[in-house]
Amino acid sequence: MGESKKEVLRVQFDPSVKLEFQGAKITSDGGLLLFREMDEVMGLTVLAERVLQDPRTGQNTQHTRTALLRQAVYGRLAGYEDTNDAERLRVDPALRQIVGGRAKKHLAASTSQMSRFETEILASDENVQALADLCGRWISEANRRSKTKKLILDMDSSESQTHGRQEGSAWNGHFECTCYHPLFCFNQFGDLERAMLRNGNVASADDWRSVLEPIIERYRGLDIRRFFRGDAAFADPRVYQCLEVERYLYAIRLPANAVLHREIKPLLTHPVGHPSKKPVVWYHDFLY
16 A cells, blocks of 8 residues: 555656556566666667668558667567567567557557568668667767776677578587577677677687777777787787787787697696695796
């Protein structure tokens, strides 16, 4: 009873939406409204309207490309990975308000509409490039408000396992599966700066310039400290040279080999006596 007497909360992106506790009117994804409010304040998904191309005409445009992108993004944010979930989500009151537009009074996009959006519209060459740039646009907007003073880039590859005969998928001996082998670059906050979908059988650092150089360009004019870290796949003089020219400090693991083992051999001797409570750390440097 005490909870029902509290004043309801409203969100800026849609003042008609009220956040209150009513057991009879419930959605399991009401928490998404808070993310949508942040989205509205920072103008994130509306950026998609400027960069994504939409070839649809006439009756095929029941939902705008921004609305469809919101449904795809927020559905995955809530843990729904498959477009088949759209059949249930299209009637969910929270998601309909998040999507906006026609969905508010009618329904959000169906499974078939979401499938066409993701496999046809977003898969065009123009939109693939736009999506690659969109992450950076979002992060730039967030950085503009937070005024960050330091950047730490972390680049690594991963596997995206595939099933069936999908274009570009291939057997990867390292991951021991048939997959794609995408390349990612995150910042210290866990934000995705840029990504690239690659064939499954390419090397871990293959085409690293296409991912790293646009990020470097975006931060070049900012007065911040810059760092880069990567695993042994990026132990390449061309990577070092690129980072040093741009004045990035970097930590990149070197592949194990006889030269490195010989140089650090004196540090591998087990100390005599009982180990101390605190770890003993030695630092060693040499030309390589």
